[in-house]
Amino acid sequence: MSATHESSLRREVPRLFIPGPVEVEESIMQAMLRPMIGHRAPEFSVLGEELHRNSQRLFRTEDPVFILTSSGTGGMETAARCGVKDKVLCFVNGAFSQRFYKVCVSNGKDATRVDVPWGEAVKPELVREELSRGDFDAVSIVHNETSTGVMNPLAEIAEVVAEFPDVFLLVDAITSAGAVPIHMDSLPPIDYLVTGSQKALALPPGLALLAVSERALERAEKVENRGMYFDVLAMHKSWKKHQTPSTPTIALMQALKDRLQMILADEASWFGAHLEKAERVREWANGSFKLFAEEGYESVSLTCIDNSRGISIADLNGFLREHDMFLSNGYGDLKEKTFRIGHMGAVSMEQTNTLLSLVDDFVSRS
Numbered sequence: 001m002s003a004t005h006e007s008s009l010r011r012e013v014p015r016l017f018i019p020g021p022v023e024v025e026e027s028i029m030q031a032m033l034r035p036m037i038g039h040r041a042p043e044f045s046v047l048g049e050e051l052h053r054n055s056q057r058l059f060r061t062e063d064p065v066f067i068l069t070s071s072g073t074g075g076m077e078t079a080a081r082c083g084v085k086d087k088v089l090c091f092v093n094g095a096f097s098q099r100f101y102k103v104c105v106s107n108g109k110d111a112t113r114v115d116v117p118w119g120e121a122v123k124p125e126l127v128r129e130e131l132s133r134g135d136f137d138a139v140s141i142v143h144n145e146t147s148t149g150v151m152n153p154l155a156e157i158a159e160v161v162a163e164f165p166d167v168f169l170l171v172d173a174i175t176s177a178g179a180v181p182i183h184m185d186s187l188p189p190i191d192y193l194v195t196g197s198q199k200a201l202a203l204p205p206g207l208a209l210l211a212v213s214e215r216a217l218e219r220a221e222k223v224e225n226r227g228m229y230f231d232v233l234a235m236h237k238s239w240k241k242h243q244t245p246s247t248p249t250i251a252l253m254q255a256l257k258d259r260l261q262m263i264l265a266d267e268a269s270w271f272g273a274h275l276e277k278a279e280r281v282r283e284w285a286n287g288s289f290k291l292f293a294e295e296g297y298e299s300v301s302l303t304c305i306d307n308s309r310g311i312s313i314a315d316l317n318g319f320l321r322e323h324d325m326f327l328s329n330g331y332g333d334l335k336e337k338t339f340r341i342g343h344m345g346a347v348s349m350e351q352t353n354t355l356l357s358l359v360d361d362f363v364s365r366s
């Protein structure tokens with residue numbers, strides 16, 4: 001049992017240094033124990049109104065931010081299904097941007113993928129070049145590629161997409177929103193921006209937040225077969241009453257209420273803590289290993305480390321588990337070739353330093 005853990009909850013599982021789900025502090029877990037309320041009762045609209053207002057404040061947007069009872073993929077599905085008319089261009093530089101492409105295809109959209117080597121960022125010039133080739137009506141991009149530790153230059157990409165007035169921008173910000181500030185009012189238009197509760201918002205899994213532009217709501221009226229659960233127009237209709245179309249995960253919304261209050265009360269510390277941990281881990285990785293991400297595009301949410309020493313990541317995690325913590329092996333084909341350390345959630349700099357020393361110990365013994 002870790003001596004540094006301040007919780008009164010018995011800790012029988014290792015501390016999470018994985019990029020989601022992340023550690024959630026006990027005070028936030030406790031918020032979920034508030035008495036249940038009816039989702040059509042006035043108490044719910046009070047909660048809903050606060051969540052809607054505070055999520056708009058977090059993203060600095062006047063656009064509605066819908067709260068979906070689903071994991072992040074549900075938000076991606078909404079964007080693909082309701083946001084694309086016919087043809088979408090999907091930039092793929094990792095496993096999650098590939099997922100976005102697959103979500104578009106499986107929702108019956110005519111999707112074209114542009115592959116960028118994993119570990120590299122999607123550059124604005126490439127976006128301009130590829131968009132000029134065809135009559136696309138949407139572009140999908142993952143802001144922070146969780147599989148490679150690359151943060152794509154969202155503002156620059158959005159600027160290029162804005163050069164094409166009929167092209168809507170769909171952004172998976174699942175591991176960026178909450179780890180870095182995303183101020184939509186000072187960015188070129190983003191039509192769909194999605195995040196998930198278990199990543200940088202540091203909540204248990206089960207919620208997706210989805211900001212949707214006015215013009216995207218207008219377009220959705222002309223999109224057929226929007227389905228039911230992820231119909232953005234149904235979400236909008238309920239949102240106006242500070243409700244949700246179907247029964248939401250109310251307990252998690254209580255936790256979101258406290259989390260949003262906490263972030264907004266001191267955004268500089270919240271975002272600063274992520275950057276500080278990221279810089280520390282990058283500095284360590286540059287000394288002990290190598291960074292996997294292209295220089296200049298390193299993620300603030302997690303660090304993906306090139307296993308340049310060829311250690312066994314599975315064995316490393318076995319060793320770390322003996323010390324009540326674990327990190328992430330590489331994703332898919334990057335398994336054993338890379339490993340990832342998350343900077344999201346309730347892990348402190350001190351705990352991060354402990355993890356790094358343990359990795360050093362393991363390396364010196366192998």
Ligand SMILES: *Cc1c(COP(=O)(O)O)cnc(C)c1O
Pocket residue numbers: 020071072073074096142144145146172174175196199
């Ligand atoms: C975790 C993640 C997802 C998928 O989210 P789920 O909540 O598992 O549906 C999508 N995109 C990125 C970048 C992620 O990190």
